Amino acid sequence: MKTRRTWKLNGKTVTADIPGIRRLLDVLREDFGLTGAKEGCGEGECGACTVLLDGEPVAACLIPAAQVPDGAALLTIEGVARTRAGRVLQQAYIDAGAVQCGFCIPGMVLSSYALLQRNPRPTERDIRTALSGNLCRCTGYAKIVAAVRLAARRLREEAK
């Protein structure tokens, strides 16, 4: 038995026929070819599979795609990269040297993007809380926090 769902995926209306409890992560990666969301732990602890569901970070490895309701807006790193704030964030991550192996970075950028959408002037504590569900084993986080601060500053300056 399949569940048919219609979503706005990266701004485009799409329909998915989902068997059983196939994970949102597999539907995005295998059925839609959006391989930006990664599988790290597969149990909701590492955040590599983070995507935005109606603007909020979620772990795509823990969500049965059939449970994502019709009309939901899904944003993956491929979609965020086409937004102004997404591009500013990506450039800030590069400029701050916040990327090493890169596996966690799509999830990091999406959690950062969601944070800056709801809070354009985050403190270091806000940033660390917002990114606490995204693990990075390379950087030690300091440069990632710096990247988010840099992006926030650039976006505020642009808005002036």
Add this chain to the structure above:
Amino acid sequence: MIPNADTPRIVFPKDLDEACRLQANPRTRGRLIAGGTDLMAQWAAGVPVPERIVSLKNLPELTGIALTPDLVEIGAATTHAAIRDDARLRPLLPALVAASSSVGARQIQATGTLGGNAANASPAGDTAPALLVTGGLVLLASVRGPRTVPLDQFWTGYRQTAAAPDEIIVSFLLPPRGRAKETFRKVGTRAAQAISKIMIATRVLVKKGSIEHAAVAMGSVAATPVRLTALEQWLQGRPLTESLPEEAAAVVRETVHPIDDIRSTADYRRWAAGQLAADALRALL
């Protein structure tokens, strides 16, 4: 990866009535799922996926927070994020708001639900101690009709609840704190994502320098989340003195029976349980 993820039949009842009818018949009954954050992780870890799943996601009767002067009703499918972000709740149920804000991290809070956390019935469920200190009720529904179960009778054993196989958790009926003070604290390897080693919630009313009412609950010190009734009775009517917190810690260490497991040891948990109780009482001095 979840083995055989494509095989289960997942059903989406349109309201609580339909969900109850499905659960009434063993042939249509399914594993109930709300946010799925616990279940999906368990299935990924090798627990066999069930043949039938009944989704409670977005059932109108199970979602939302309703306030009356002496009761807060929180629908079972309400997410931790909704509890965290509802500014009306903070003065009424601060321990629960703190607990929901500390579940996993933002990704889990956006998906996981209060009812799911209770139904999963882990002794390490973050919201359970905060629910317990309210002295509130769980509302259950089935085709046989609704009934309520006091929260301190809801968790009956390790991963077991008082809900019958045909019953669905509808909501939590929680008296707000009134003039009492609440605390919530958890101890884990790190603040986010780590499953707790131990946690505490308290609701204490002090009147004229003495403890008029004390509710203290802990997680991960027994097979279920528990109220510390021995400590509560010991505190009842006692003057709030400088030495009270340390004396209370000794009472706690005599009465809790935690276990060794992968996250911590019984000895550490017993010691920490005393410290956490003492800290909560010290905050009242």
